[in-house]
Amino acid sequence: xxxxxxxxxxxxxxxxxxxxxxxxxxxxxxxxxxxxxxxxxxxxxxxxxxxxxxxxxxxxxxxxxxxxxxxxxxxxxxxxxxxxxxxxxxxxxxxxxxxxxxxxxxxxxxxxxxxxxxxxxxxxxxxxxxxxxxxxxxxxxxxxxxxxxxxxxxxxxxxxxxxxxxxxxxxxxxxxxxxxxxxxxxxxxxxxxxxxxxxxxxxxxxxxxxxxxxxxxxxxxxxxxxxxxxxxxxxxxxxxxxxxxxxxxxxxxxxxxxxxxxxxxxxxxxxxxxxxxxxxxxxxxxxxxxxxxxxxxxxxxxxxxxxxxxxxxxxxxxxxxxxxxxxxxxxxxxxxxxxxxxxxxxxxxxxxxxxxxxxxxxxxxxxxxxxxxxxxxxxxxxxxxxxxxxxxxxxx
Amino acid sequence: xxxxxxxxxxxxxxxxxxxxxxxxxxxxxxxxxxxxxxxxxxxxxxxxxxxxxxxxxxxxxxxxxxxxxxxxxxxxxxxxxxxxxxxxxxxxxxxxxxxxxxxxxxxxxxxxxxxxxxxxxxxxxxxxxxxxxxxxxxxxxxxxxxxxxxxxxxxxxxxxxxxxxxxxxxxxxxxxxxxxxx
Numbered sequence: 001x002x003x004x005x006x007x008x009x010x011x012x013x014x015x016x017x018x019x020x021x022x023x024x025x026x027x028x029x030x031x032x033x034x035x036x037x038x039x040x041x042x043x044x045x046x047x048x049x050x051x052x053x054x055x056x057x058x059x060x061x062x063x064x065x066x067x068x069x070x071x072x073x074x075x076x077x078x079x080x081x082x083x084x085x086x087x088x089x090x091x092x093x094x095x096x097x098x099x100x101x102x103x104x105x106x107x108x109x110x111x112x113x114x115x116x117x118x119x120x121x122x123x124x125x126x127x128x129x130x131x132x133x134x135x136x137x138x139x140x141x142x143x144x145x146x147x148x149x150x151x152x153x154x155x156x157x158x159x160x161x162x163x164x165x166x167x168x169x170x171x172x173x174x175x176x177x178x179x180x181x182x183x184x185x186x187x188x189x190x191x192x193x194x195x196x197x198x199x200x201x202x203x204x205x206x207x208x209x210x211x212x213x214x215x216x217x218x219x220x221x222x223x224x225x226x227x228x229x230x231x232x233x234x235x236x237x238x239x240x241x242x243x244x245x246x247x248x249x250x251x252x253x254x255x256x257x258x259x260x261x262x263x264x265x266x267x268x269x270x271x272x273x274x275x276x277x278x279x280x281x282x283x284x285x286x287x288x289x290x291x292x293x294x295x296x297x298x299x300x301x302x303x304x305x306x307x308x309x310x311x312x313x314x315x316x317x318x319x320x321x322x323x324x325x326x327x328x329x330x331x332x333x334x335x336x337x338x339x340x341x342x343x344x345x346x347x348x349x350x351x352x353x354x355x356x357x358x359x360x361x362x363x364x365x366x367x368x369x370x371x372x373x374x375x376x377x378x379x380x381x382x383x384x385x386x387x388x389x390x391x392x393x394x395x396x
Numbered sequence: 397x398x399x400x401x402x403x404x405x406x407x408x409x410x411x412x413x414x415x416x417x418x419x420x421x422x423x424x425x426x427x428x429x430x431x432x433x434x435x436x437x438x439x440x441x442x443x444x445x446x447x448x449x450x451x452x453x454x455x456x457x458x459x460x461x462x463x464x465x466x467x468x469x470x471x472x473x474x475x476x477x478x479x480x481x482x483x484x485x486x487x488x489x490x491x492x493x494x495x496x497x498x499x500x501x502x503x504x505x506x507x508x509x510x511x512x513x514x515x516x517x518x519x520x521x522x523x524x525x526x527x528x529x530x531x532x533x534x535x536x537x538x539x540x541x542x543x544x545x546x547x548x549x550x551x552x553x554x555x556x557x558x559x560x561x562x563x564x565x566x567x568x569x570x571x572x573x574x575x576x577x578x
Contacts, residue, residue, distance in 0.1 A: 019434035058439070120404040120516035127515045133449060134481040135538050138562065138569045139526050140511060140518035148509035149528060156507075156551035201510035201546055247481060249528050249536040254507045 004394055005098045006226035006233035009038025009219035010349040015183040015337035017115050018213035023059045024069030027111045030215040030342075031070045034107065038219035038229055045219070046103040047076040049093035051086035051110040051341040055125040056117035066111060076103070083129050083378035084290060084333075086110065087216065087344025088385035092239050094220050104225045109217045110346070112339035122211050129379045131246040144200035144208050144291060146248060146380035151202050151293035153254035160296065160311035162202055166193035167314045168292035169206045169334055176331025178363040183212045183337030207292040212337030216345035218352070223393070234352040237371070237390040240267030244381040255308075257381035260288075260301035264375070267386040268303075271394075275303030278373075279325040282388075284354050284365035286347040288377040289332040298375050299327075302386070321365055329354065329363045344385065347374040351389050367391075401519025411438055453484045456496050462568040465559045467501070469535060470494040480535050501557040503531035505572070508551075510544050520564070529555055529572050540571040548574070 011033030018026055035042065050063035059065045063079040066072075076097075082089035087110040094106040114122050126143040128136050135141050154160060170190055176182035193206035226233045242262035245251060252258070268274060273281050287302065289295035299310035304325050313319050319327035330336045330350040333343060351372035353359045370391035377384050398406065415425035415438035425438040451458065461468035470479045472486035473493040480499065485492050508527035511518075518524075527541040527549075537557070543549055555572040562569045 017432065019429040019432050019436060118404055118407060118516075120400060120514070120519055123513065124515035124517055131481075136515075139538060139540055140515055140521070140524065141526055141538075142511055142513065142515060144513070145509045145511050145526060149507045149526070152509060153507035153551060197512070198510070199513045201512070203509075247538065249480070249538040251536075254528070 003099050003101060004223040005095045005220050005236045006223065007218050007236070007348065007352050007389070008221045008226050008229045008233055009034040009036070009040070010352050011035075011037065011217040012181050012346060012349045013215040014181055015212050015214035015339060015346075018113070019115065023057060023062050023111060023113050024066045026113060026213060027062075027066035027109060027215045027217075028070050030217040031066070031072070031107075031109060034217040034219050038221070040105060040219060040229065042071045044105050045072055045075045045107050047094065047097045047106040048072060049090040049097075049106070049108050050077060050079045051081070051090035051108070051345065052079055052112060053081060053083060053086055053340040056122050057113040058116055062111055066109065075107075082383040082385070084288070084338065084340050085344055085376040085378035085383045085385045086341045087346065087348075088374065088376040088387060089344070089378075089383070091218065091220075091236070091344060091348055091387065092241065092385065095236050095239065098220055098222050104222045106220050107217060108220065108345055108348075109215070110339075110342035110344065111215045112341040113213045114211045114339060115213050119211060130248065130382070134247055135249070142200055143380075144203050147291040147293055148200040148203045149248060150254045150297060150380075151291070154293060154296070155202065157255055158308045158311065162204070163190055163194065164311040164315060165203070165207055165292040165296070166190045168289065168295045169193050171314065171320060172289060172295075172328050172332040172334040175329045175363050176335030178360050179331050179336060180360070182331040182335055183210050183214075184335045185331070203291055203293070209290045209333040209338040212339045214337055214339035214342045214346065216342045216349050218345055218348050232356055234355050235390045235393055237388040237394045238267045238270035240264060240270065240386040242266065242384045244384070246382060248380060251381075257297055257301055257377060257384065259381045259384035260298065260375065260377055260386070263384035263386040264302045267388055271388050278303045281369055282325060282371050282373045283367045283369055284326045284329060284351065285373040285375065286330060286332070286351055287327055287375040289328055289334045290338055290377070292334065294377065295327065295332070295334075302373070302375055321363065326365045329359070329365055344374065344376040347376060348387070348389065355389060355391050399520050400514050401516060404516055404519060414438075454482050457482055458568070460496070462559055462570065467499045467537075467557055467559065467570050468496050469499050471497045478533070478535055480537060499535060499537075499557075500532040502575070503529040503537070503555060503557070503572075505541065505549070505551060505553045505555050506530050506536065508541055508549055510546060525549065527555070527572060529557075531557075537570075542571055542573045
C-alpha cells in the first residue's frame with residue numbers, strides 16, 4: 001500500500017544564538033505553530049520522527065525531553081540521524097509511516113542547540129562527521145575543511161574564483177535580510193566577504209554557515225485526513241535518497257557530490273521528471289549551502305547547470321528571484337542558519353509557505369507550476385536527500 | 397599569543413570562576429551569557445571523551461608498516477582490490493583472504509585546504525594543510541602536506557610520502573612533502 005502524504009501544518013522558530021531558551025522550550029516554538037496551523041490536538045499525533053544530531057548539547061534524548069514538554073508523550077517516537085540532513089530523514093520516516101498506512105497523522109520535528117558548547121568543541125564534533133579514525137584522528141579535518149577540498153579542486157578545474165563563491169553568500173544574506181526567522185538577517189557585499197578571514201583556505205568566514213540554534217516542525221497527514229484539515233495541502237511528491245563514502249579519499253573526484261546527484265535522479269524518476277529540463281518544472285528550490293561552494297555543486301548535481309558551469313549561474317544572478325531558478329530565498333543555511341537537525345524541516349516549512357504564497361513579499365517566488373525542491377546533504381555528501389513538494393496531488 | 401586551545405580553555409575557566417562566585421553569592425551557578433546577558437546554568441558535571449579503538453586485526457599497519465617506515469594497505473587475494481584505509485574483509489568477494497602490500501610513496505596532489513580555525517583537540521598546532529594525494533598506483537590518501545603557503549601549493553603538484561613522528565604527542569603517522577622541481 002502506498003498512500004499520498006501531505007504537509008498540513010508548519011512551524012519554525014527564530015534561528016540564531018538562542019541562549020534565551022533551553023532545548024524543549026525551543027522545540028515547542030516550532031511544535032506549537034505546526035499543530036496550531038494543522039488545527040489538531042497533541043492526542044491526534046500517532047507518530048513522531050525527531051531529528052537531532054547532538055553531542056554539543058546537554059539532553060542526550062532531546063526527542064523524549066521535547067515530547068514530554070510539548071504534551072506529545074505517548075506518540076510513537078524515534079530519533080533519526082543523517083548528520084546535516086537529519087531533518088529530511090525525519091520527514092521521510094514520518095512520510096513512510098503514513099504512506100504505508102501505519103499512521104494517519106505524524107509529525108517530523110527537528111531541533112538543534114549547538115551553542116550549548118564553546119565553538120572549538122562544536123568544530124571538533126562536526127570535524128568528526130566523516131571518518132574519525134582515518135581522516136580526523138591524525139589530520140584534524142573540519143567541516144569547512146572538507147568542503148574546502150571540493151572548493152580547491154573545483155576552482156582549479158573550472159576557473160571559478162573566490163569572488164564567485166562570495167556571490168553566493170551575498171545572495172543568501174540578501175534573502176536572509178528579508179526573513180525575520182534568519183540568524184543573520186544582514187546584507188553583505190562581495191568586498192566584505194572577500195576581506196573576511198580564512199577559516200579553511202580557500203573558504204573564508206562569510207563562505208561558511210554559522211553555528212545556529214533552531215527548531216522546525218511539520219504535521220503530515222494521509223490524503224483522507226488532509227482533505228478534512230485543510231484546503232491547501234502541500235503534497236510530498238517524491239523523495240530520492242543516497243549515500244557517499246565516509247573517507248573522502250575514496251571519492252572519484254572533488255568536483256561533484258555523487259550522493260546528491262543520485263538522490264536527485266531518484267527523486268526525478270519517481271516524479272516522471274528529467275534533470276535535462278528540471279528548471280522548467282520547479283518554481284523555487286532550497287539547496288544545501290552549508291558553504292558557498294556547496295550551493296554551486298548543488299546547481300550541477302541537481303541539473304540546474306551543466307557540469308563545470310554552476311558558478312556561472314550565480315555570476316549571472318540566475319538563482320535570484322525572477323531568474324532561471326530561484327534558490328535559497330529563505331537565506332539558506334548560509335545566512336538563515338544551519339541548526340543541523342532542524343535544517344531539512346526548515347526547508348520543508350519555507351517551501352510549503354512559498355508554494356502557498358505566504359512568505360514575506362520581497363522574497364516570495366512566482367509560483368507557476370506549483371512545485372518546489374529541497375536538496376539536503378548530510379556531512380560532506382555522506383547522506384543525500386532530494387524532496388519534491390507540490391501543490392498538485394501526486395498520481396499513484 | 398595563546399593557542400586556540402589555550403584560548404578555549406581560558407574562556408571556560410573565566411565562566412567557571414564567575415559561576416563559582418555566583419555560587420558563593422546567591423547559591424546557584426547561574427551566569428549571564430557574555431553577549432546577550434541571558435541567564436545560563438554553568439554545567440556542574442564534566443566528562444572526558446577518550447575512545448579505545450580496536451586495531452587488533454590491522455596491527456600490522458602500525459608495527460610492520462609505520463614503525464618500519466612503510467605505508468601499508470590490504471589487497472584482496474581473490475579480486476585484487478587494494479584497500480586504503482586497510483580493510484580485513486573484502487565485501488565484494490565476501491572473503492577475509494587478504495594480504496598486506498606496501499604503497500608507493502610518490503604521487504600528485506588532488507586537492508588541499510589550509511586549516512586555520514581548528515578543532516579543540518588540534519588547537520595546540522599551528523595552521524596545517526590537509527590534502528588528498530593520488531599515489532602512482534591510483535590509491536588516494538588523505539594526510540597533512542608540509543607546506544602552508546597557498547602560493548606554493550597547486551592541484552597536480554608532485555609530492556612524496558614520509559613516515560614521521562607527530563609531535564608533541566610522539567607517535568608515528570604519515571604526511572606528504574612537496575617534491576622540489578629542478
